[in-house]
Structure formats: structure tokens, C-alpha cells
Amino acid sequence: MTYCVAVRVDQGLVMLSDTRTNAGMDNIARFRKSFTYSVPGERAITLMCSGNLSITQGVKAMLGRAIKDSAIDPEVETILNCPTMHRAAQIVGDAMCAMQGRYRSTIEMQGAAADASILIAGQRKGGKPRLYLIYSAGNFIEATEDTPFFQIGEHKYGKPILDRIIKRGTSLEDATKAVLVSMDSTLRSNLSVGMPLDLTVIERDAFDFRVRTRIEADNEEFQLLSHSWSAALRKGFEDLPNVLD
């Protein structure tokens, strides 16, 4: 399983993913699910992947190959030189379509699931911060003011806190805390989501990463946040009005 969450607020973008994958309960591994691409000062993009790992790795390979090719032939279109974030989402969607077309029927013949989804979040100079969710069919939706966050993978455990906190006006600081708390709840309730975590934060109009870091299981800041949240929930719960009698 996987849990990835991306938030678009007025101040910018926050992306967080876990690193656990499993093919059955007895085949657990660790794979990075967040990937960053940037032309510092011009654009910064984070991709996060869930679903069939061979499909998403294939998509990532296609995107990377195009970027390499464009160094030799600048005519090759890539997510780093395309005119808009919307076009970048299309390029990722096209790569998804190509991978699904190549492998989906044979994967399904084996009784496995080929579904995958990808979040792409970023900003290019001249545009606004954008966040898209790309489906297996290559189609995609964009986060709006009404729905300023997307989750892929095991999304339910960590959704209530996002529903309560995330609005378009939420600060980047609070959005970062909220995704970390959301991940903390998910880690507690689902064994197939696991540390370490990959966090990226893109501040509006910086066209670079403010944060691009791996949070290991022994990270003191994350542990402090997790313990503080536990204590706050416990205290809040204790202070609730009585309901019996």
C-alpha cells in the first residue's frame, strides 16, 4: 500500500509520501514514491506515485528519458521545458497511457492489478502553483479552491484532519503540519504504510524547493510532532463534556 498527500494553498504546495510497498503481506519493500524535477528559478515539480510499481516506474523512466534526450535535442518536449503545468500533467498522463497500453492486459491476465495514479504538483515561472491527479487512463483532474488537497493510496485514515484544517488560505506551515499529522494517523492504523517519509514544500513564486527532505523513523522533529498530537488528542478527549447521565 501507499499513502501520498498533496496540498495546494495560496502560499504554495506541500507534498508528502511514505515509502512502503507490498506485493502481498509477505513481500514488503521500500521504494521512494516522491520524485522532484527542477530548473531552479524557473520551475519546481514534485511527482508522487501509487499503485502498480512497474507501471509508475515505467512512467518515471519515460519522463527521465525525455529530459535526457532534450539535452541533445531541445525540441524534445519534457515536463521541465513544456510551456505550462497543465501540459506537464498531459505529458505524465500520456506516459501513463503508454505504460498501461503496453502492460495492462498481460498484468491483468496474471490476476494482478495494473491501476496506478500519480500526483503532479509544481509551479513554473509565469504560472500559478498547480496540483493535478492523474488516473490510470491518463486523464486528470486539478485541485481547486473548493478541494485544495488530493490523496492517493490509503487515504481514509488521514482524511478527517485534512477536511478540518486545509483551506486555500491555510499557511504553508500549517499545511505541512497537517499532512504530517495525516500521515501519522495513517501509519498508526495501516501496517502497509511505513516510514521513512519524503516531504517537499514549494513556496509560491520561489520556483524552487523550500523543503526537499527524507524523514527517517528516528527523526526527532517528527517524533515530537507525533507525541504532541497524541497528547493533544488525549487532552482534548479528556476535556469533552460527559455524555452518560
Added chain:
Amino acid sequence: MTYCVAVRVDQGLVMLSDTRTNAGMDNIARFRKSFTYSVPGERAITLMCSGNLSITQGVKAMLGRAIKDSAIDPEVETILNCPTMHRAAQIVGDAMCAMQGRYRSTIEMQGAAADASILIAGQRKGGKPRLYLIYSAGNFIEATEDTPFFQIGEHKYGKPILDRIIKRGTSLEDATKAVLVSMDSTLRSNLSVGMPLDLTVIERDAFDFRVRTRIEADNEEFQLLSHSWSAALRKGFEDLPNVLD
């Protein structure tokens, strides 16, 4: 969809269910999912149902018919005269089996899902408070000290708070608050779970219901709890240590 949660702590049993059912997004209705049975002073039992409504209503009809028949012929075994709660769970499981046997294949031929699950919680004189989860196949598991609560239906949104709060030593008061908070989170995140709610509380060795009530949408106590919890979460969130810089 449905959300039912039942808790077994040292002090007794707490059961809470919503009332919304849906056959597709455009066919929403309200059905009671909690049903109580008692011989005051001897036993008190709550059943909660999720899944295919025709199946669970059929199970309930079989249990009710047996109770009626036993008034004429005391030899007829029912959940109200059987020797143990374990046997009561078996009786419910047998009724589930009978209903699945009668309709499952034709339901599935129509492309619908016949799965259902039932929680049965109660205590009879001479026994301990017991909580069982009965599956579609009629088999069942019992809640233990390690896992003192069961959820059926839309369980994920409301699980984190239960994971944090519910232990065998949790008071009946706190267990009641916890299931209400768990339901509140679920109501916020899933439209197919809806008010009103049915709450029952069985105190250990009372062999009767301490609480057996319907909580309507305008219930002031529940609204106060919901608002207090929102405020506590917001306050707890605001007080979290900073993570950026």
C-alpha cells in the same frame, strides 16, 4: 454505506450505529441498523447490521420468529433463551448462513453484492459481557482484550481515535465518548453515513440497557460533543511545534 462500532471494556459494552443506506448514489434511505433484545435482569443483547439489507433483515426476521415461536413452544432455541452468548452468536451465524444459502447466488447473478456482517454484543446472567463479529459465511470472531472493539461498514475514518483511546480498562463513559467521536469523524468524511444514530450501552452485570436511545441530528448533547471535539482538534493543532525552519 453504514458505520457500526461496538466496544467491549471491563465495565461493559457500547454500541453505536448510523441509519443511512444507499443502493447507488441516488437511492438513499434511512433504516435502523441496531436492534435490542432483552430479558431484563437476565440478559441484554444488541445486534448491529451492515451489508446487503435484504440479507440482514432476513436474519433479523428469523431471530424474531424464533422468539415468537418460543412463547408457544419453550423448546425452540432463541438468542434470548440459549445458554451462552457464544451460542447466541452461533444462532445468528446460522441464520446468516440460511439467508446467504437462499439468496446469494441469485443476488450475485444480478450483479449485486450479498455480503453482510453483524455485530452481536451482550451479557447473560452467569456470563461475561461478550462481543462477536459474524461474517457472511456464518463464522464469527470474538473481541478480546487485545482487540476490544469491532467496526463494520465504513470503518477507516473513525478508526484512529479508537486505536488511541480504547483499551480494556477504558471507562464506559470514555468508551461512549470515543464511539461518538469516531462516528462524528465518519459523518464528516463520508456522505453515505448519516444521522440519526442509535446508541446502546450495557453496563456489566446489569443485564439490562443503561442507554438505549436514538440521537437525532438536532441532539444538543451530540452537537456539543462534536463542536467541543472540533475546537479541541483545532486548539491541539495550533499548539503543535513548528516544522518549517
